[in-house]
Amino acid sequence: MTIERAYMDHNATAPVRPEAVEAVARVLALTGNPSSVHAEGRAAHKIVEDARVAVAALVKAKPAEITFTSGGTEAANLALHAARNALGIRRIVLSSVEHDAVRVAAAHSGLEVEVLPVNENGIADLAALAGLLDAPGKGRTLVALMLANNETGVIQPVAEAAAMARAAGAFMLTDAVQAVGRMPVDFVALGADMMLLSGHKLGSPQGIGALVWRDELAFEPLIRGGGQELRRRSGTENVPGIAGFGAAARAAARDADAYTRIAELRDALEAALKAAVPDVRIFGENAPRLANTSLFSSAGLNAETLLMILDLDGFAVSAGSACSSGKVARSHVLEAMGVPPELAKGAIRVSLGLANTRAEIERFVQSWARAAVKARAHESDVKTGAPESASVRAAASSAVPA
Numbered sequence: 001m002t003i004e005r006a007y008m009d010h011n012a013t014a015p016v017r018p019e020a021v022e023a024v025a026r027v028l029a030l031t032g033n034p035s036s037v038h039a040e041g042r043a044a045h046k047i048v049e050d051a052r053v054a055v056a057a058l059v060k061a062k063p064a065e066i067t068f069t070s071g072g073t074e075a076a077n078l079a080l081h082a083a084r085n086a087l088g089i090r091r092i093v094l095s096s097v098e099h100d101a102v103r104v105a106a107a108h109s110g111l112e113v114e115v116l117p118v119n120e121n122g123i124a125d126l127a128a129l130a131g132l133l134d135a136p137g138k139g140r141t142l143v144a145l146m147l148a149n150n151e152t153g154v155i156q157p158v159a160e161a162a163a164m165a166r167a168a169g170a171f172m173l174t175d176a177v178q179a180v181g182r183m184p185v186d187f188v189a190l191g192a193d194m195m196l197l198s199g200h201k202l203g204s205p206q207g208i209g210a211l212v213w214r215d216e217l218a219f220e221p222l223i224r225g226g227g228q229e230l231r232r233r234s235g236t237e238n239v240p241g242i243a244g245f246g247a248a249a250r251a252a253a254r255d256a257d258a259y260t261r262i263a264e265l266r267d268a269l270e271a272a273l274k275a276a277v278p279d280v281r282i283f284g285e286n287a288p289r290l291a292n293t294s295l296f297s298s299a300g301l302n303a304e305t306l307l308m309i310l311d312l313d314g315f316a317v318s319a320g321s322a323c324s325s326g327k328v329a330r331s332h333v334l335e336a337m338g339v340p341p342e343l344a345k346g347a348i349r350v351s352l353g354l355a356n357t358r359a360e361i362e363r364f365v366q367s368w369a370r371a372a373v374k375a376r377a378h379e380s381d382v383k384t385g386a387p388e389s390a391s392v393r394a395a396a397s398s399a400v401p402a
């Protein structure tokens with residue numbers, strides 16, 4: 001019997017949109033280096049510039065403020081490098097829930113790093129930010145606050161933080177990788193100086209992203225060479241990836257309304273989880289969140305075991321924290337929100353997309369609730385060294401009707 005698959009891991013990567021597939025295929029059939037002056041080169045150049053216009057429009061930035069990179073991680077590294085070397089930044093204040101792309105780049109940036117705490121809902125503490133900004137003698141500061149968190153979906157008060165940063169003479173970086181295409185993003189209204197984007201979360205191929213850099217600000221490249229991308233990032237452009245990113249950006253702008261339906265699906269998922277397992281805890285539930293994301297757990301679960309069971313049942317979801325090399329690492333996001341390790345360890349993230357259906361949600365909840373019973377039994381057996389008891393096996397098979 002073949003198991004029907006349901007992909008619910010869009011915050012890890014989203015399916016490539018048909019428009020992006022078509023744009024990539026069209027470019028692959030062409031030849032031309034965007035730096036060449038002949039007709040083929042000029043055609044490739046036009047593809048890149050059209051995509052720049054589309055990506056800029058999606059985030060309400062100017063096309064000249066967009067530098068294409070290999071993704072969000074490179075954009076983060078480039079931003080910190082340029083901030084330090086072109087803007088004279090000496091210190092970075094970053095929220096405790098930033099993605100590793102920013103956290104680890106900051107740790108290796110040569111900047112002094114200070115951490116901005118979040119509350120139990122995962123929202124940055126702006127009173128603490130005021131204190132951190134009022135720091136005479138610390139040198140120029142960059143505040144890094146992501147727009148939406150990849151694990152919880154919690155949306156941060158970036159505009160407020162940016163206004164505070166500006167008033168204190170500091171700069172503002174926002175990681176909008178998860179937000180773009182899933183909520184309206186306006187670079188100017190946010191008041192940020194720099195913003196990170198990644199194509200593959202909104203339906204482009206992987207390996208393409210962008211740094212948005214406010215056009216009045218000085219810049220310094222990280223990758224030097226032939227001076228492509230307005231001298232901000234050398235190397236022959238990834239023309240197929242850029243074309244795919246542009247097409248995905250246009251499609252995302254067109255499909256923005258779909259997120260109302262996705263929010264209804266997410267709410268249905270959470271209501272069903274609560275009905276099936278009353279002690280389920282949904283992280284960031286009381287904060288504004290992305291419409292597509294739900295991170296939840298219940299006592300005594302182990303996400304690694306759950307993921308395997310859910311995968312066998314046909315569901316592609318994630319553990320609360322990113323898995324690297326197939327291992328589930330402890331979530332610094334849940335730790336920062338004060339979630340006890342015992343509960344954090346069982347956290348599962350569902351991140352929905354355009355193709356998910358109510359029937360998939362219903363099947364998922366049944367599968368998760370059954371898996372939770374099995375995983376709890378496995379955990380208690382591991383603790384006591386006892387073999388799985390017959391009564392637990394019976395509970396696992398009868399907990400929720402399949």
Ligand code: PLP
Binds near residue numbers: 148208
């Ligand atoms: N920032 C956030 C919030 C992310 O979720 C990710 C990817 O998971 C990144 C940055 C890194 O983006 P990329 O995969 O394009 O390097």
